[in-house]
Amino acid sequence: MSQLSIRSQSHNYDVVIETGVRHQLDKWITKPYSSVLIVTDRNVSEHYLQDVVTSMEKVSTVHTALVPSGEASKSMGKYQELLDRCIETSLDRQSLIIALGGGMIGDLAGFVASTYLRGIDFIQMPTTILAHDSSVGGKVAVNHVQGKNLIGSFYSPVQVLYDIETLRTLPETELRSGYGEVMKHAMLSDSAWLEELLGRSITSLEDNQLIGDLEKGIRVKASIVEKDEREQGMRKFLNLGHTLAHAIEAELGYGEITHGEAVSIGLLFALQLSETRVNASGLPIKDYVNWMARNGYPLSSIQSLQPVALLKRMKVDKKTVNQQVHFVLLNEIGKACVVPIQDDVLLTELHRFQTEVVNV
Numbered sequence: 001m002s003q004l005s006i007r008s009q010s011h012n013y014d015v016v017i018e019t020g021v022r023h024q025l026d027k028w029i030t031k032p033y034s035s036v037l038i039v040t041d042r043n044v045s046e047h048y049l050q051d052v053v054t055s056m057e058k059v060s061t062v063h064t065a066l067v068p069s070g071e072a073s074k075s076m077g078k079y080q081e082l083l084d085r086c087i088e089t090s091l092d093r094q095s096l097i098i099a100l101g102g103g104m105i106g107d108l109a110g111f112v113a114s115t116y117l118r119g120i121d122f123i124q125m126p127t128t129i130l131a132h133d134s135s136v137g138g139k140v141a142v143n144h145v146q147g148k149n150l151i152g153s154f155y156s157p158v159q160v161l162y163d164i165e166t167l168r169t170l171p172e173t174e175l176r177s178g179y180g181e182v183m184k185h186a187m188l189s190d191s192a193w194l195e196e197l198l199g200r201s202i203t204s205l206e207d208n209q210l211i212g213d214l215e216k217g218i219r220v221k222a223s224i225v226e227k228d229e230r231e232q233g234m235r236k237f238l239n240l241g242h243t244l245a246h247a248i249e250a251e252l253g254y255g256e257i258t259h260g261e262a263v264s265i266g267l268l269f270a271l272q273l274s275e276t277r278v279n280a281s282g283l284p285i286k287d288y289v290n291w292m293a294r295n296g297y298p299l300s301s302i303q304s305l306q307p308v309a310l311l312k313r314m315k316v317d318k319k320t321v322n323q324q325v326h327f328v329l330l331n332e333i334g335k336a337c338v339v340p341i342q343d344d345v346l347l348t349e350l351h352r353f354q355t356e357v358v359n360v
């Protein structure tokens with residue numbers, strides 16, 4: 001078991017990483033709650049909802065809310081339905097919302113918690129590898145057809161209870177997706193860790209390697225959000241790879257490829273741009289492309305997309321100022337920067353990415 005404390009500007013909370021924690025929630029919930037709404041998706045509910053209900057019934061009155069699995073549920077429509085459920089089940093200001101699932105559920109249920117009655121407590125119970133990222137730091141949101149996470153808030157959970165036993169039922173696509181964000185955390189922090197990851201295959205991971213990667217990723221994230229919770233400065237670095245990733249997700253249609261897969265492509269583009277725009281040298285671009293190919297990342301999915309359409313999507317990204325797209329780039333592994341990129345440069349670089357880098 002490991003326990004990390006996150007000291008954010010709004011409040012402090014713990015991330016507990018433990019095998020089987022879903023069976024012992026009564027031990028971890030520190031406050032009495034009048035009632036609890038467990039929000040989850042249909043895939044996750046089949047495996048884990050009953051365990052969480054049984055464990056929570058020892059300490060509170062329990063209600064549940066299920067949404068369909070997949071990114072399409074991170075929508076204003078499902079947000080509204082969940083608010084209806086909060087009212088129907090008479091949740092009050094002493095109630096708790098538990099987000100049981102991956103990042104889609106964490107973002108959606110967290111946004112409900114942040115706005116219902118102007119904010120009630122919520123606990124993140126991540127069940128994906130990717131959610132080592134989404135469950136920490138307090139970004140909660142739903143998507144808009146125009147762009148990812150355009151409606152949301154900063155609202156930290158009161159606890160993150162990460163039952164790593166649940167990761168055993170993840171399909172291979174979700175291992176791939178999770179490791180997109182693990183790679184991002186490695187690129188932002190530590191060339192030795194990155195090199196280690198590039199040498200491994202995600203389908204033959206030892207348990208201790210996976211847990212080690214999750215802990216390292218959470219530490220990288222925590223060290224940034226503790227200093228800049230509301231993204232006034234260095235938190236933008238956590239968006240490495242995301243300017244293109246979000247454009248791909250919206251342009252292909254939410255859920256066509258996973259968030260982490262889109263991030264993995266966005267990371268490659270950020271490495272390419274780092275070489276041309278900030279003269280970075282020694283970035284492991286070839287090794288990274290090989291790692292992506294070996295592990296089945298859908299690099300070719302960007303080939304059907306028009307650079308002009310991607311640019312239009314990037315213009316609604318949250319780092320855009322006065323219609324000027326800003327990219328997170330790397331001067332070197334572990335040293336990020338934010339750089340404005342002109343539209344014509346971006347179109348040329350996207351074209352080169354599609355013809356020379358991806359199409360090899």
Ligand SMILES: NC(=O)c1ccc[n+]([C@@H]2O[C@H](COP(=O)([O-])OP(=O)(O)OC[C@H]3O[C@@H](n4cnc5c(N)ncnc54)[C@H](O)[C@@H]3O)[C@@H](O)[C@H]2O)c1
Pocket residue numbers: 041042043044047069070071074101102103104105107127128129130131133134135136137138139140148149166167168169170171174177178181258259260
């Ligand atoms: N708030 C943040 O800081 C932040 C950070 C990164 C990503 N995100 C968001 O997170 C979302 C992606 O999260 P995700 O990749 O976890 O996706 P997800 O929540 O959609 O889960 C992926 C799939 O795995 C299934 N699943 C989840 N846990 C499972 C388990 N243990 N066993 C079997 N199946 C399981 C789900 O039902 C779903 O089909 C995106 O919306 C992204 O924008 C947010």
Ligand SMILES: O=C(O)C(=O)C[C@@H](O)[C@H](O)[C@H](O)COP(=O)(O)O
Pocket residue numbers: 133137139148149181231235236238239242318
């Ligand atoms: O926590 C952050 O900050 C991040 O940027 C983490 C990202 O992995 C995550 O996908 C986040 O939701 C993107 O934020 P956004 O503000 O660009 O929507």
Ligand SMILES: [Zn+2]
Pocket residue numbers: 133181242259263
């Ligand atoms: Zn992300």
